[in-house]
Amino acid sequence: MELVNDELGLMAALAGTPFIIECEPLADPIAAVIVATIIAVNAAGLFRENFSMLLGGHPGKDHIRHLGTASQAEEEKPGTATGRLRDDT
Numbered sequence: 006m007e008l009v010n011d012e013l014g015l016m017a018a019l020a021g022t023p024f025i026i027e028c029e030p031l032a033d034p035i036a037a038v039i040v041a042t043i044i045a046v047n048a049a050g051l052f053r054e055n056f057s058m059l060l061g062g063h064p065g066k067d068h069i070r071h072l073g074t075a076s077q078a079e080e081e082k083p084g085t086a087t088g089r090l091r092d093d094t
Contacts, residue, residue, distance in 0.1 A: 010047065013040045 017036035024032030
């Protein structure tokens with residue numbers, strides 16, 4: 006999401022530049038308000054998603070199960086820190 010917010014800020018600046026050159030200074034604040042609204046909506050979603058963690062909660066069972074599956078898959082890869090190296094000789 007950070008990348009999207011940065012790109013939106015850049016696009017708003019680029020879109021506002023021709024209007025500033027043409028002496029239409031109202032376009033730049035309008036673009037800034039639109040970008041700020043999009044960022045605020047993304048931030049609210051992120052806050053809502055992590056609210057229980059911020060209050061000292063724990064991840065749900067599905068998330069813990071996913072982490073367990075991912076770590077087991079990583080352990081089975083040869084050549085990783087916990088995986089066995091294959092000796093073909």
